[in-house]
Amino acid sequence: MGNKVKFNICNVHYAPLTAAEDGTDTFGVPVAMPGAVSLSLDPNGEPESFYADGVEYYVINNNMGYDGDLGLAMIPETFRTDILKEEADTNKVLVENCNAETGSFALLFEFDGDVKKIRHVLYNCSASRPKIESKTNEESREVQTETLTVKARPLTSGYVKAKTGDATTAKVYDDWYKAVYLPAVEPETPAPASFAMNQETGKAAEVKSMAKAVADK
Numbered sequence: 758m759g760n761k762v763k764f765n766i767c768n769v770h771y772a773p774l775t776a777a778e779d780g781t782d783t784f785g786v787p788v789a790m791p792g793a794v795s796l797s798l799d800p801n802g803e804p805e806s807f808y809a810d811g812v813e814y815y816v817i818n819n820n821m822g823y824d825g826d827l828g829l830a831m832i833p834e835t836f837r838t839d840i841l842k843e844e845a846d847t848n849k850v851l852v853e854n855c856n857a858e859t860g861s862f863a864l865l866f867e868f869d870g871d872v873k874k875i876r877h878v879l880y881n882c883s884a885s886r887p888k889i890e891s892k893t894n895e896e897s898r899e900v901q902t903e904t905l906t907v908k909a910r911p912l913t914s915g916y917v918k919a920k921t922g923d924a925t926t927a928k929v930y931d932d933w934y935k936a937v938y939l940p941a942v943e944p945e946t947p948a949p950a951s952f953a954m955n956q957e958t959g960k961a962a963e964v965k966s967m968a969k970a971v972a973d974k
Contacts, residue, residue, distance in 0.1 A: 758923075760875065764868065767866070767867060768867045768874075768934065769827070769829075769865070770866070770934055771788055771836060771862045771864055772784045774863055782880075782914070786936065787936070788835055793828070793866065794828035796826075801823055802819035802821035822909040827884075829903050830903075831903055832887060832903050834851065838851070839862075859885075863878055863881070876920060877919070877920040878919050878937060880912050881909065881911060882907055882908065882910075884905045919940065921933070
């Protein structure tokens, strides 16, 4: 039986993404980002209609991923150094350099369900520098959270995201945070032996026919 509802967000991880010149994507080992508060991602890109002959002739798919915000109690230092490219100097002070280019990463997380947690991965994410903000204490103290603005875009392969389903295998589910999951490619089904033999027989017969035609000439 599958989930009927979902709630909560937890178990957020990031995995650094490296894209090679040949288009190969490599992910690092997922790193935990404790203290998830909220996640809100809106789809980027809407279908566009092409009209011809006075009708909607063709609908163009325009999936450009997702845009939104990830709220955290505090952004971990590992994320600041691995992805935002802040540098720790010899005194372990984090320094932001305007010449540094932020990195890409996969974002992994899960929602609670009434039956089982639903695990997600967004493959190709980038994050902008967070705001620097806080406010004074009043009669009671209020926790000041931090927010990352996240853009999730398709990989060169076209993959945007993946999530576990009701029938996901136990191994894939259990190993979700050990390595970034990539879709399994179904092996090509070999042609039946009888079909292959018929093809070879047909080719041989065709060659004999052509040879006979040449001889008759």
